[in-house]
Amino acid sequence: MPERSEGVFAISVAAEMASMQIQNLRVYERRGLVAPDRTSGGTRLYSEDDVDRLRRIGDLLAAGLNLAGIAAVFALEADNERLRAQVAKLRAKR
Template sequence: MDVNTPIFAIAMAAELAGMHPQTLRQYDRLGLVSPDRTAGKSRRYSMRDVEQLREVGRLTAEGLNLEGIRRILTLEDQVAQLAARVRELESALADEMLQRPGRRVFAAKESGYVISLPAGTRAQRSNELVVWRPVLFD
């Protein structure tokens, strides 16, 4: 079972979040927290939903309105998705660099052309920019 497993009925989720069940229904209608539904259409909240409800409560206590909170939660979700994508791309890049023997460095000429240089080789002219990224091993 993980934090995204919908296991809590509305009464239990409300108790865990320190809110009234009617507040949870309102937040669901507004799209602040969207729990899963059972076949009988009753709400089931995950631990992640409960944490999000607590965050909504904290932000409300700080004086933010519900539309502002909705916007913050949307942006936080986007940041989390983008961070996951960056980690995925960094991992793919690291795997690619490890699989390619004879790593290469690339230089850009004034004209904009990119040339490949063998590792350990310097660009011939001083007006060329060498772009490289050191390999980090964990």
């Protein structure tokens, strides 16, 4: 069974799973919001984590955010996760 982060779904399957159009997935990739794996031939392969992220993009769009706002949310969430890990590491040293 593949890992959640391993690309296994073609773009058409990922688009259907996330209830989006294929063109949107390409736009989100160009904007850096999702980074699917690529085969040696250049075919995009989306993971379960990628599909979850696409669904989150859809939710944030439905909430009224634009793509720049979504990118900012994702950056802030990544920073928050990194800082939480640092705090946990510091607390473990006590």
